[in-house]
Structures are given as structure tokens and as C-alpha cells.
Amino acid sequence: MHYFIGDLGHLFVITSFITSLVAAFAYFKATTLSDLKEKTLWLQNGKTGFYLHALAVLGICVTLFVIIANHYFEYHYAYNYSDRKLPVYYLISTFWNGQEGSFMLWLFWHAVLGIIVISTNTYWEAPVMTVFAVVQAFLASMILGVVIPGLDVKIGSSPFILLRDAMRDAPIFMAQPEFIPKDGNGLNPLLQNYWMVIHPPTLFLGFASTLVPFSFCIAGLWMKKYRDWVRPALPWALFSGAILGLGILMGGYWAYETLNFGGYWNWDPVENAVYVPWLVLVAAIHTMITYRNSETALKASIILVIGVFVLILYSTFLTRSGILGDASVHSFTDLGLSGQLFIYLFFFLGAAIILAIARWREIPSSEKEASVYSREFWIFIGAVTLCLMGFQVLMPTSIPVWNKVLGFFGVTSKLALPADQIAFYSKFQLWFAVVVGLLSGIGQFFWWKKIDADRLKKELTTPALITLILFALIVTIGKVYTPAYIVLTLAGVFTLVSNAKILFSVLRSSPGLSGGAVAHIGVGMMLLGIMFSAGYSKIVSLNNTGMLISKEFSQDFNRDNLLLFVNEPRGMWGYDIEYLGERLEPRHNGGYIRKGDVTPTGDRDLVVAKRDIVADGITYKANDTIDIKGENTFYEIQLRKNNKTYTLYPRAQINPEMGGLLVSPDIYKTVSADLYTHVSSVMKPSEGEEWSKLEEMKVKIGQEFYANDYVSVLQSVERIFEVNGIKLDQEDVAVKAKIQIRGENGDYFAEPIFLIKDKMAGRIPDEVADLGLRLTLLNIHPETNEFALGINTRQKDWVVIKALEKPYINVLWLGTLVLMVGFGIAMTRRVREFRKMKEKGLE
Amino acid sequence: MKKSHILILVIIAVAIGIIVSTSNDASTYVGFDEALSMSTAGNKKEIHVVGELKKDDEGHVLGITEGADKVSFSFIMIDETGKEQLVQYAQPMPADFLRSEKVVVIGSYHDDAFNASKILLKCPSKYQEQKINV
Numbered sequence: 001m002h003y004f005i006g007d008l009g010h011l012f013v014i015t016s017f018i019t020s021l022v023a024a025f026a027y028f029k030a031t032t033l034s035d036l037k038e039k040t041l042w043l044q045n046g047k048t049g050f051y052l053h054a055l056a057v058l059g060i061c062v063t064l065f066v067i068i069a070n071h072y073f074e075y076h077y078a079y080n081y082s083d084r085k086l087p088v089y090y091l092i093s094t095f096w097n098g099q100e101g102s103f104m105l106w107l108f109w110h111a112v113l114g115i116i117v118i119s120t121n122t123y124w125e126a127p128v129m130t131v132f133a134v135v136q137a138f139l140a141s142m143i144l145g146v147v148i149p150g151l152d153v154k155i156g157s158s159p160f161i162l163l164r165d166a167m168r169d170a171p172i173f174m175a176q177p178e179f180i181p182k183d184g185n186g187l188n189p190l191l192q193n194y195w196m197v198i199h200p201p202t203l204f205l206g207f208a209s210t211l212v213p214f215s216f217c218i219a220g221l222w223m224k225k226y227r228d229w230v231r232p233a234l235p236w237a238l239f240s241g242a243i244l245g246l247g248i249l250m251g252g253y254w255a256y257e258t259l260n261f262g263g264y265w266n267w268d269p270v271e272n273a274v275y276v277p278w279l280v281l282v283a284a285i286h287t288m289i290t291y292r293n294s295e296t297a298l299k300a301s302i303i304l305v306i307g308v309f310v311l312i313l314y315s316t317f318l319t320r321s322g323i324l325g326d327a328s329v330h331s332f333t334d335l336g337l338s339g340q341l342f343i344y345l346f347f348f349l350g351a352a353i354i355l356a357i358a359r360w361r362e363i364p365s366s367e368k369e370a371s372v373y374s375r376e377f378w379i380f381i382g383a384v385t386l387c388l389m390g391f392q393v394l395m396p397t398s399i400p401v402w403n404k405v406l407g408f409f410g411v412t413s414k415l416a417l418p419a420d421q422i423a424f425y426s427k428f429q430l431w432f433a434v435v436v437g438l439l440s441g442i443g444q445f446f447w448w449k450k451i452d453a454d455r456l457k458k459e460l461t462t463p464a465l466i467t468l469i470l471f472a473l474i475v476t477i478g479k480v481y482t483p484a485y486i487v488l489t490l491a492g493v494f495t496l497v498s499n500a501k502i503l504f505s506v507l508r509s510s511p512g513l514s515g516g517a518v519a520h521i522g523v524g525m526m527l528l529g530i531m532f533s534a535g536y537s538k539i540v541s542l543n544n545t546g547m548l549i550s551k552e553f554s555q556d557f558n559r560d561n562l563l564l565f566v567n568e569p570r571g572m573w574g575y576d577i578e579y580l581g582e583r584l585e586p587r588h589n590g591g592y593i594r595k596g597d598v599t600p601t602g603d604r605d606l607v608v609a610k611r612d613i614v615a616d617g618i619t620y621k622a623n624d625t626i627d628i629k630g631e632n633t634f635y636e637i638q639l640r641k642n643n644k645t646y647t648l649y650p651r652a653q654i655n656p657e658m659g660g661l662l663v664s665p666d667i668y669k670t671v672s673a674d675l676y677t678h679v680s681s682v683m684k685p686s687e688g689e690e691w692s693k694l695e696e697m698k699v700k701i702g703q704e705f706y707a708n709d710y711v712s713v714l715q716s717v718e719r720i721f722e723v724n725g726i727k728l729d730q731e732d733v734a735v736k737a738k739i740q741i742r743g744e745n746g747d748y749f750a751e752p753i754f755l756i757k758d759k760m761a762g763r764i765p766d767e768v769a770d771l772g773l774r775l776t777l778l779n780i781h782p783e784t785n786e787f788a789l790g791i792n793t794r795q796k797d798w799v800v801i802k803a804l805e806k807p808y809i810n811v812l813w814l815g816t817l818v819l820m821v822g823f824g825i826a827m828t829r830r831v832r833e834f835r836k837m838k839e840k841g842l843e
Numbered sequence: 844m845k846k847s848h849i850l851i852l853v854i855i856a857v858a859i860g861i862i863v864s865t866s867n868d869a870s871t872y873v874g875f876d877e878a879l880s881m882s883t884a885g886n887k888k889e890i891h892v893v894g895e896l897k898k899d900d901e902g903h904v905l906g907i908t909e910g911a912d913k914v915s916f917s918f919i920m921i922d923e924t925g926k927e928q929l930v931q932y933a934q935p936m937p938a939d940f941l942r943s944e945k946v947v948v949i950g951s952y953h954d955d956a957f958n959a960s961k962i963l964l965k966c967p968s969k970y971q972e973q974k975i976n977v
Binding site for chain 1: 865869870888915
């Protein structure tokens with residue numbers, strides 16, 4: 001038992017909690033005191049406190065990693081989320097498999113961002129870092145794992161808890177308190193994906209970075225510097241918008257690649273919980289930019305920036321308190337933190353609202369009505385639309401919360417989330433997207449030109465014409481005939497065209513200012529990409545054989561799925577499609593191994609090579625033991641067209657313990673569409689056992705014969721002295737035949753064995769799974785130099801697949817990247833602005 | 844009337860519209876009896892039913908029938924009022940299904956059988972799980 005490391009970790013947790021309180025107190029003093037000398041002193045204290053806090057947070061992460069990396073399975077976290085087989089990069093993923101780990105990740109990013117703020121902004125340091133430190137104290141308390149004596153209240157859930165303390169009633173620990181499991185439960189196989197290594201840190205960096213603008217805003221209200229907080233907060237808000245957006249999209253891409261619901265967005269409450277704050281954040285960015293240019297919309301900026309952070313806290317509460325238990329597939333478990341999360345949420349909601357109300361009258365605002373021809377008006381409308389768009393998602397997502405709230409007042413509410421969430425949200429979000437698209441086209445013209453009605457008409461004529469032409473082309477070529485999609489296409493094209501026009505004129509004069517135009521072009525592309533890929537996703541694996549796959553399947557299933565027998569080409573999507581057999585995945589190297597080329601062992605994750613195998617440039621010698629990922633089977637499917645070949649490897653995780661078949665698609669990308677293919681039914685392992693009657697034939701060495709219609713040759717027969725790792729005695733005899741079978745795609749080898757052990761004859765047949773063939777060496781006839789071979793055949797291996805065409809999905813991914821670039825350009829510009837002011841000594 | 848007032852009115856109208864549409868489109872949690880009477884009364888809207896799997900005294904799940912080739916299955920569920928119902932699901936068994944302590948099915952009645960279009964699971968919290976593979 002390694003007690004020290006866990007105690008050390010726990011010590012780091014407690015230290016991080018206490019140092020954050022110390023830093024908060026010191027920074028608070030530094031903010032409120034007026035005596036300059038004392039102020040400096042407290043500021044120094046605060047800084048020291050926060051640096052110590054950051055060190056402690058780093059200590060927590062390192063300690064937990066040491067526990068996981070060294071496989072100390074006496075610790076609950078290591079036992080529950082890792083095992084000995086995980087490679088290092090997935091050991092990192094175990095960090096965010098558990099809730100405690102993701103709180104740590106959040107703490108970590110806040111600490112990093114805090115240090116950046118301290119070192120770049122001395123002017124705002126004290127008040128901003130007060131807010132930071134208080135937030136850190138709340139977060140650290142979530143992993144504190146301390147029971148208050150007497151009250152019996154547990155604060156936080158520690159990641160350093162021992163397994164025996166986590167499972168106090170397990171019989172094994174009653175008998176042997178020192179018991180340490182030999183291996184852990186392992187990481188959820190669905191999370192063993194490279195996106196899951198980078199998606200959570202990105203998303204949490206996005207989460208964490210919303211704290212920066214919020215802190216500046218609170219600091220501004222607190223210090224009564226109502227106008228000044230926007231400038232330093234704006235680059236951070238842009239950073240946050242880019243990173244959070246990127247994180248959300250990575251999650252979507254992971255779902256697209258790994259899950260089999262056929263899309264990238266499922267409107268699950270967990271997804272919505274990050275989508276809504278992002279929309280409001282984008283709205284906040286717009287009002288802040290307006291304020292920087294024309295001194296309006298300050299109050300709106302304050303409300304929105306506070307709103308973003310509160311929404312982030314609310315989404316944390318939603319996803320981690322267990323309140324969504326009956327409503328989300330993600331079914332988060334309650335760690336007993338809901339009370340703490342609730343206090344965390346309401347502390348900042350309450351504090352921010354009270355502070356804002358107290359200062360409201362003093363906040364400057366322009367009395368002048370914004371003209372309909374002013375940019376401020378249109379940007380404000382845009383921000384309002386984004387907020388309403390978020391509100392439309394927030395209301396239904398919060399249904400479980402409404403039920404709870406009504407429950408408190410004694411009203412039993414039985415409302416549940418809409419049954420078909422995708423249809424429900426899409427039908428509303430589509431129209432908001434249309435408005436957003438149109439506004440981000442029109443808004444840009446107002447932004448760059450002082451405009452009245454006549455001028456507007458003139459400016460808009462060219463883009464409107466181009467839009468109409470492009471729109472007509474897209475609608476005709478893309479066959480967009482659904483009215484709602486036609487309108488969405490129009491909005492998307494309009495944004496694209498008008499922003500492209502703006503971009504050209506801006507690029508000529510001042511390229512540094514092109515961020516907005518670029519970002520909006522990205523939005524236009526995303527709208528078009530989403531419209532096509534989701535609206536016109538089409539099943540292409542139509543059963544065109546005229547025969548049912550099975551009477552036991554539903555009608556839909558029989559229509560939409562394609563049954564492929566091994567080595568029998570079919571036509572699909574204009575390609576020849578052919579199933580080539582089951583493949584296994586080496587654990588430590590790339591490439592795939594034919595299942596027929598290896599023999600299974602007792603361990604699911606180890607196989608022995610039957611022959612020399614080359615996979616991804618690595619050679620495995622015959623009789624080598626190969627580490628594989630035993631839970632995964634891949635189905636090699638070849639697509640052929642015009643002498644070009646593409647190979648797909650859709651995956652199935654067969655897991656009898658879970659009683660399920662988890663399938664993941666493989667995606668064949670072309671410029672105009674993705675072909676999204678997953679298996680929908682596979683052979684049961686027991687199914688290969690219905691063999692035909694044995695057919696016997698006598699052959700000589702080198703003689704050709706037919707086995708299940710395949711040309712085969714008996715190449716050699718040799719004596720062997722070891723069978724399956726067992727040495728034979730002096731009197732025993734064993735021979736192994738080597739038979740070559742010429743399949744449609746290359747040769748196969750079967751090596752049946754005939755042996756006489758303890759004067760009894762025995763036969764070990766060999767199977768060629770891909771060809772549905774089993775060969776047995778039945779007898780040896782030395783007098784005629786002939787060998788008796790037994791041949792059994794069975795139905796060939798098969799797989800049922802479903803394939804969808806996702807047209808123009810690349811436009812969506814490309815649009816996302818363009819949007820990120822736009823954010824990046826805008827951020828660079830605002831950072832420069834901030835630096836200039838700093839050099840002047842104004843920040 | 845000032846423009847800002849019109850704007851505020853429009854926003855309020857849209858917000859109210861969203862709330863109303865939300866409550867219209869929201870599904871409801873009901874028991875199997877109520878779901879059946881809704882269905883016979885012609886209301887084919889999909890609803891949520893919360894319940895548990897049928898288990899014997901030792902905790903083994905009873906009444907699971909796998910369809911051909913694992914692409915569909917049916918099971919017996921007991922709702923919160925204690926009514927047993929056969930539920931059919933046209934997809935493979937979800938991961939963790941057999942370990943779940945609570946099941947939510949979303950779907951509707953077709954004649955006597957309840958067809959689930961979606962299944963949500965609540966699995967035992969890791970702190971309650973007391974089984975270790977030694």
C-alpha cells in the first residue's frame with residue numbers, strides 16, 4: 001500500500017483550498033485599502049498566495065498522475081478509470097473520466113489564466129484576482145473530501161480516496177483490508193479516442209477563460225471604473241469564444257466519428273449546456289465591440305458578460321448534480337456535491353446581481369435613441385437574437401430543474417424533455433439561424449459605412465445580385481427543395497457574399513481589422529454545411545437485391561441495410577463494395593491484422609500469429625504473441641471505382657458483460673460528401689459452427705484440389721515435435737500439413753495437425769474464417785504417398801452495414817476553422833490595442 | 844411609442860412564444876396505465892416512463908429476449924406504480940443496460956406492446972458499486 005502519495009495529494013488539495021482563501025483575502029484588502037504602502041503589501045501577499053495556490057494545484061495533478069501511471073490500484077481513481085494496458089496518452093484521458101479529475105482540470109486552467117492576468121495586468125490585478133481566488137476556493141472545495149466533525153457534513157469528493165474507503169462494504173475488504181486489485185476497471189473504450197485526449201482540455205480551457213471577462217466586469221463595477229474594464233476584457237472574451245467554440249466542435253466531431261447516431265450534434269442536455277453560454281458569449285462580444293466603438297450598449301455588455309459566467313456555472317450544476325439523471329443519456333452520477341454546486345452558482349449569481357443593482361444608476365448610458373440606420377441598432381438586434389436563440393434551448397433543457405423547483409412548492413410536475421429532441425430543437429433553431437445569417441450580412445454594411453436608406457440600397461445591390469445567382473445555383477445543383485432549407489440557404493449565401501465583399505475592401509485598407517468579416521464568412525459556411533449535411537443526409541446502403549436480409553428484422557431494417565458476404569462484391573453509391581473479413585487491431589502499433597491469421601489464446605487481448613504478418617510496416621513473425629485490443633473487431637470493407645481502391649474499417653465492440661454491441665462508423669471522405677458507414681449486424685461468434693458434412697479426399701503433395709470451390713494445394717507435410725506449446729514424448733508422432741488456398745484476394749494457409757499421442761490418434765483441424773472453410777488432416781497413407789484430407793464448409797462470413805451520405809459536411813468543418821481564424825484575427829487586434837494602452841501607462 | 848419599447852415588446856412576445864412552445868412540445872412522465880389510456884384515446888405523442896427491470900431475488904434480470912442478431916430486443920419493465928409491461932426496442936441493447944438500477948423509456952403504445960424509441964439508463968453510482976473482480 002502506498003499511503004504517502006495519497007496523503008501528499010490530499011495535502012496539496014487542502015493547501016490549494018487554504019491558499020486560495022488567503023489570496024482572496026489579501027487581494028480583497030489590496031483592493032479596498034486606500035493607503036498605498038499597505039496596498040502594495042497586501043498585493044504582494046495576494047500574489048504569493050495565488051502562486052502558492054497554483055503550485056498546489058500543479059501538485060494535485062502530478063500526484064494523481066503518478067498514482068495512475070504507477071497503477072496504484074489501492075486508489076479508487078486509478079482502479080476505476082485505468083488499467084495496466086492503457087498507453088500513456090490514454091492515461092492522461094483518465095484524468096477527465098471522473099468528475100474529480102475534471103474539477104482539477106478546471107482548477108488548473110484557472111490557475112494558469114490567473115498567472116497570465118497577474119503578469120500582464122498590474123492595474124487590474126487586485127480586484128480581478130480577488131474574484132479569481134474566490135472561484136478557485138469554491139472549485140477546490142469540490143475535491144476537498146473533508147468531513148466536518150460533529151456535523152457529519154462531507155465537503156467535496158477527493159480523487160485521492162482509497163478503494164477500500166470508497167467501497168467500504170465490499171466483502172473482500174472485510175476479510176483483507178490490505179487487498180490491492182491486480183488490475184483496474186479500465187477506461188471506457190468509447191473514450192479511447194484521440195479526440196478524447198484533446199477535447200476535454202480544450203473545452204475546459206474555454207470554460208475557464210469565461211472567468212476572465214467576468215472578473216474584469218465585476219472589478220469594473222466594484223472599482224466604479226465602468227468604462228475601463230471593457231478594453232482588457234475584450235481580447236479575453238474573443239479568446240474564450242474561439243476556444244469554447246473549438247471545444248464544442250471537437251466534441252461534435254468525436255460524436256460523429258465514434259458514436260453511431262449518424263451526426264455530430266444530438267441536442268442532448270449536456271451538449272446544450274455548453275452551447276447556450278457560447279451563444280450568449282458571442283452576443284456579449286458584439287455588444288462589447290459596439291461599446292468600444294461608440295460608447296453605447298455598456299449596460300447590455302455588463303449583463304451579458306455576467307450572464308455567460310452564470311450560465312457556465314448553471315451548466316456545471318445541470319451536468320454534475322445528478323438533476324439530469326432521468327433526462328440525459330450521459331446519466332451523470334451524483335457525487336453528493338449538488339448542495340455545494342448550488343451554493344457556488346448562487347453565490348456568484350447573487351453577488352453579481354447585487355453589485356450590478358447597487359451600481360446601476362451610476363453606469364453611464366446614452367440617452368439617445370439608436371437610429372434604425374445605425375450599426376449599434378443592428379448589432380444590438382443581433383445580440384438579442386443570439387440570446388433568444390440560447391433561451392429557446394435553455395428552457396426545455398431546464399425542464400428537470402423546473403420539475404424540482406415546482407416540487408419545492410408542492411406542485412407535482414411530470415414534464416419531460418421533448419421525445420424527439422433533434423426535430424424539436426432544429427425546427428426553432430433553424431429560424432434563429434436564418435435571422436443570424438441575414439443580420440450578420442446586413443450588420444456588416446452598417447458597421448463599415450455611415451449609411452442611410454439610399455446608400456444602403458446602393459451598397460446592397462451588388463451583393464444581393466451575387467447572392468441570388470449563387471443561391472439559385474446551389475438550390476438547383478444541390479436539389480434543395482424544402483422551403484425552410486431554401487430560406488436557410490439564402491441566409492447563408494447572403495452572409496457569405498456580403499462579408500466577402502466587406503473582406504475585400506477591408507483587406508485593401510487595413511487587414512488587421514478583417515476578423516469580423518472572416519468570422520462571419522465562417523458562420524455562413526457553417527450554416528450551409530449544417531443545412532446540407534444534416535438536412536440532406538441520405539441512406540445509401542439500400543437493399544437493392546430484392547431479398548430480405550432476414551424475416552426477423554423490421555421492414556425499415558431490411559430496406560436500409562446491406563448484407564455483404566465475404567469476397568462477394570455488390571454495388572453501392574456508385575462504387576463496387578466488397579467485404580473482406582474481420583480484422584483485429586494491434587494494441588501498440590497501427591494497422592490491422594486478419595483474424596484468420598492468428599490463433600486466439602485464453603487472454604482476450606493476446607493472439608498468436610499463424611504466419612508472418614505485416615501490418616502498417618511492422619512484421620510479426622509466425623508464432624509471435626501479439627497484443628491486441630480484444631474488445632474491438634473491425635470489418636474491412638473495400639470500395640472500388642475507376643481502378644481506385646478505398647478501404648473502410650467500421651468497428652464493433654462486442655461486450656457480453658454489457659450485453660451490447662457498440663458500433664462506430666468509419667468515414668470515407670470525398671470533397672463533396674462523406675460516406676458514413678457502420679455495421680448494423682454482425683455474426684455471433686457461435687454462428688460459425690454450423691458446418692456442412694465432412695467431405696473426404698486423398699491428395700498427394702503438390703496436388704491441386706478444390707475446397708469449397710477454391711483452388712488449393714497441399715504444399716507440404718512435416719513432422720513437428722511440439723503441439724500448442726506442449727512437447728511430445730519420444731513415442732508420440734505429430735505431423736502438420738501446410739495447405740495453400742487461393743482466395744479471391746490473396747492466398748490463405750491452413751495448417752491442420754494429425755497426431756498420435758499415447759497410441760491414440762488425434763486431429764486438430766484448422767479454419768480459414770474468411771472463406772468459411774475447415775480443413776482436417778484425417779489420415780496418412782504412406783503406402784500410396786497420399787494424405788486423406790477432410791473438408792467442411794459453412795456459410796461464408798457476412799456483415800450487415802448501413803451507410804449514409806453526408807453531403808458537403810466539409811463546408812461545415814471548414815467554416816468552423818474560418819470562424820476560429822476570424823476570432824484569432826480579432827483577438828490579435830484587441831491585444832495590440834491593449835498593449836498600446838499599457839505602454840502609455842493607462843492599464 | 845419609442846422604438847426601444849417596441850423592441851422590448853417583440854422580445855417579450857418571442858420569449859413567451861418559446862415558453863409556450865416548450866410546454867406544448869414537452870413530453871411527460873407517466874405510468875404504463877396512463878400511457879395505454881392515452882394511446883387508446885388516440886394521443887400518439889411519445890411519453891416517458893420511469894421504472895426498473897424485472898429481477899429475481901438474487902438480482903438477475905428476467906424477461907430479456909434478444910431479437911435476431913442482436914439488433915433488437917425486448918424486456919420486462921416495472922413502472923413506479925408496479926405495473927409490468929413488455930417493452931420492445933428496435934435497437935441493440937445499450938451498454939450498461941443490465942447493470943442499470945433505473946430505466947427511462949421514451950416511446951408509445953402500439954396495440955398492447957410498448958415500443959421504445961429511446962432508452963435512458965441510470966447506473967449505480969460508483970460509490971454504491973460493491974463488486975470487485977478479484
